[in-house]
Amino acid sequence: MASEIFNQLVDAHYTPLFRFALSLTRNTSDAGDLTQQTFFIWAKQGHALREAGKAKSWLFTTLYREFLRGRRRAERVTALEDLGPVEADPPAPEVDVVTGMDASLVVEALQEVDEVYRAPLTLFYMQDFSYKEIAEMLEVPIGTVMSRLSRGKAQLRTTLARKESAGRNKVVSFHTPSARKLS
Amino acid sequence: MNNAEAKFILQGYRPNGADASDATFQAALEQVQRDPALHEWFARQQAFDGAVSAKLNDLPAPAGLREAILAGGRVTEADPSQVRWWRSPALLAAAAAIAVIFTTTLALWPKQAAAETALAGYVAAFDTTSANLLKGDEIYRTDVRQLTVGSLEKVDAAESSLRKDFETSRKLTEETISSTIFLQETIAGMALEMTLVAAVLLWDSKNCEPKTLRGRLALCGLFCVMPSFAPISWKSYYAAMLLPYMALVAVLWTDRVADQKADRVVWTLFGLSIALNYVPELHWNRLALFYSAHFFSSILTLAALFLLWLRTGSTSHGNAAMLPKRETAVANSVAR
Numbered sequence: 077m078a079s080e081i082f083n084q085l086v087d088a089h090y091t092p093l094f095r096f097a098l099s100l101t102r103n104t105s106d107a108g109d110l111t112q113q114t115f116f117i118w119a120k121q122g123h124a125l126r127e128a129g130k131a132k133s134w135l136f137t138t139l140y141r142e143f144l145r146g147r148r149r150a151e152r153v154t155a156l157e158d159l160g161p162v163e164a165d166p167p168a169p170e171v172d173v174v175t176g177m178d179a180s181l182v183v184e185a186l187q188e189v190d191e192v193y194r195a196p197l198t199l200f201y202m203q204d205f206s207y208k209e210i211a212e213m214l215e216v217p218i219g220t221v222m223s224r225l226s227r228g229k230a231q232l233r234t235t236l237a238r239k240e241s242a243g244r245n246k247v248v249s250f251h252t253p254s255a256r257k258l259s
Numbered sequence: 260m261n262n263a264e265a266k267f268i269l270q271g272y273r274p275n276g277a278d279a280s281d282a283t284f285q286a287a288l289e290q291v292q293r294d295p296a297l298h299e300w301f302a303r304q305q306a307f308d309g310a311v312s313a314k315l316n317d318l319p320a321p322a323g324l325r326e327a328i329l330a331g332g333r334v335t336e337a338d339p340s341q342v343r344w345w346r347s348p349a350l351l352a353a354a355a356a357i358a359v360i361f362t363t364t365l366a367l368w369p370k371q372a373a374a375e376t377a378l379a380g381y382v383a384a385f386d387t388t389s390a391n392l393l394k395g396d397e398i399y400r401t402d403v404r405q406l407t408v409g410s411l412e413k414v415d416a417a418e419s420s421l422r423k424d425f426e427t428s429r430k431l432t433e434e435t436i437s438s439t440i441f442l443q444e445t446i447a448g449m450a451l452e453m454t455l456v457a458a459v460l461l462w463d464s465k466n467c468e469p470k471t472l473r474g475r476l477a478l479c480g481l482f483c484v485m486p487s488f489a490p491i492s493w494k495s496y497y498a499a500m501l502l503p504y505m506a507l508v509a510v511l512w513t514d515r516v517a518d519q520k521a522d523r524v525v526w527t528l529f530g531l532s533i534a535l536n537y538v539p540e541l542h543w544n545r546l547a548l549f550y551s552a553h554f555f556s557s558i559l560t561l562a563a564l565f566l567l568w569l570r571t572g573s574t575s576h577g578n579a580a581m582l583p584k585r586e587t588a589v590a591n592s593v594a595r
Contacts, residue, residue, distance in 0.1 A: 207271035
C-alpha cells in the first residue's frame with residue numbers, strides 16, 4: 077500500500093520537481109540527484125506527514141531546502157538588500173519570439189536569473205502554486221515573493237532579449253572572418 | 260490603488276487564471292479594467308508569462324529518472340525502521356524509567372510512616388514537657404515556702420526531668436524535620452526528574468526521523484536529562500550538556516537554513532541556559548540542585564530543543580548531510 081502511494085506520488089510529481097531542480101542547479105545530473113534525494117527523504121519520513129494533501133508542497137519545500145543545504149557552504153546567497161533597484165519595464169522580447177524559442181533556451185535564460193529570484197520565479201511559472209504557497213515554501217513574506225517575482229521577471233526579460241539578439245546575429249554569421257575563410 | 264501598486268501585485272497573478280478568485284488581486288484587476296494603459300501592460304505581461312510557462316512545462320524529465328527514484332524508494336522503504344517495542348531501546352528505557360519510579364516510591368514509602376511515628380513521639384514528648392513545666396510552675400507558685408524550706412531536692416529532680424524531656428523533645432523534633440524535608444524535597448524532586456526522563460524517552464520513541472537533524476534534536480534532549488540517571492559531577496554534567504548545545508548552535512547558527520529566521524524564544528532559552536551555567540557568581544543552578552529538582556539550565560536547554568523540534572515541523576531539516584549516502588548510491592547504481 078505504502079509502495080503504491082509512493083509510486084503514485086513519483087508519477088504525479090517527479091517531472092515538475094525535476095524542472096524546479098533544474099532551474100536551481102542549472103545542471104541535469106545534479107537536478108536528477110536532487111529529485112531522487114527528495115523522494116528518498118519522503119520514503120524515509122513521509123509517513124510522518126499528517127495531511128496527505130500537503131505531499132506536493134512538502135516535496136517542493138524539501139527539494140528547495142536540500143538545494144540550499146548543499147549550496148550554502150559553497151556560496152553565500154545574495155542578500156536582497158545588496159541588489160540594485162528593479163529596472164522599470166526592461167526591453168522584453170515579443171511573445172512570438174519566446175514562443176518560437178526552444179524550451180531549453182528559455183530554461184537556460186531562467187537559469188541565468190539570480191538564484192534568490194529564480195526559485196519563486198520557477199515555482200510561479202510552473203503554475204501549480206499560488207504566491208501564498210510559494211511564500212510558505214520559501215519561508216519568506218508574501219510581499220517579498222511579489223518583489224522577487226517582479227525583479228526576477230525583469231532579469232528574465234533582459235536575458236531572453238539578449239539571447240534572442242545573439243541568436244539573430246548567429247544566423248548572419250557568414251560575415252565573420254572564419255566564415256570568409258571557409259568561403 | 261495606483262498603477263505602480265497594481266503592477267507590483269499583478270506580478271503574482273498566474274497566467275492560467277488560477278488566481279481569479281483570490282481577493283488579493285481584486286482591486287488590482289479592477290484597476291486594470293479602468294485604466295487602458297495598465298490593461299495593455301497586463302495583457303502583455305500575461306502573454307509573456309504564459310509563453311515562458313508553456314516552455315518550462317514542455318521540458319521533459321530525463322529518461323530513467325522515474326525508474327531510479329522508484330528503485331531507490333523501495334530500498335529506502337525496506338529499511339527496517341519499525342521494530343517491535345521491546346527491541347526499541349527508547350521504549351525499553353521508558354518502561355525501565357516507569358519501573359524505577361514505581362520501585363523508588365515503594366522503597367521510600369515506609370520512611371513516611373517512620374516520619375509519622377516520629378511526629379507522634381514529638382507530640383507526646385511535648386505534652387509531657389509542657390505538663391512538667393506547668394506542674395513545676397504550679398508547685399513554685401502555690402507552695403514557695405515549702406519549696407524553699409524542704410523541697411530543693413524535688414526542684415532539682417524536676418529540673419533534671421525537664422532537661423531530659425527537652426533533650427528527647429529536641430531529638431524527636433530534629434528527626435521529624437529531617438524526615439519531612441526528605442519527603443518534600445527528595446521524593447518530589449525525584450518524581451519530577453523521573454517524569455522528565457519518561458517524557459523525554461517518550462518524545463524520542465515517538466520521533467520517526469532519527470537520522471535527520473530534527474530527529475537528533477530529540478535525541479539531544481536525552482542528554483539534558485542525563486544527570487537524572489545517576490549522581491554525577493559538575494564536570495560530567497557540563498560534558499553531557501555539550502551535545503545539546505552543539506545541536507542548538509548547529510540549527511540556530513552554523514547550519515541554519517538561509518532565509519529562515521532565527522527563533523527568538525529558542526535563542527532566549529538557549530542564552531538563559533548558557534548564562535545559568537557559565538556566568539561567574541551566578542549560582543541559581545545550585546539552588547535547583549539543592550532542591551533536587553532538575554538543573555534549571557538543563558530544563559531550559561530541553562525546552563529550547565523541544566520548541567525548535569516543534570517549530571521545524573515534519574518538513575524541515577531532513578537533510579542530505581545526514582541522509583545515509585548509501586541510499587543515494589544504491590539508487591544510482593540501480594538506475595545505471
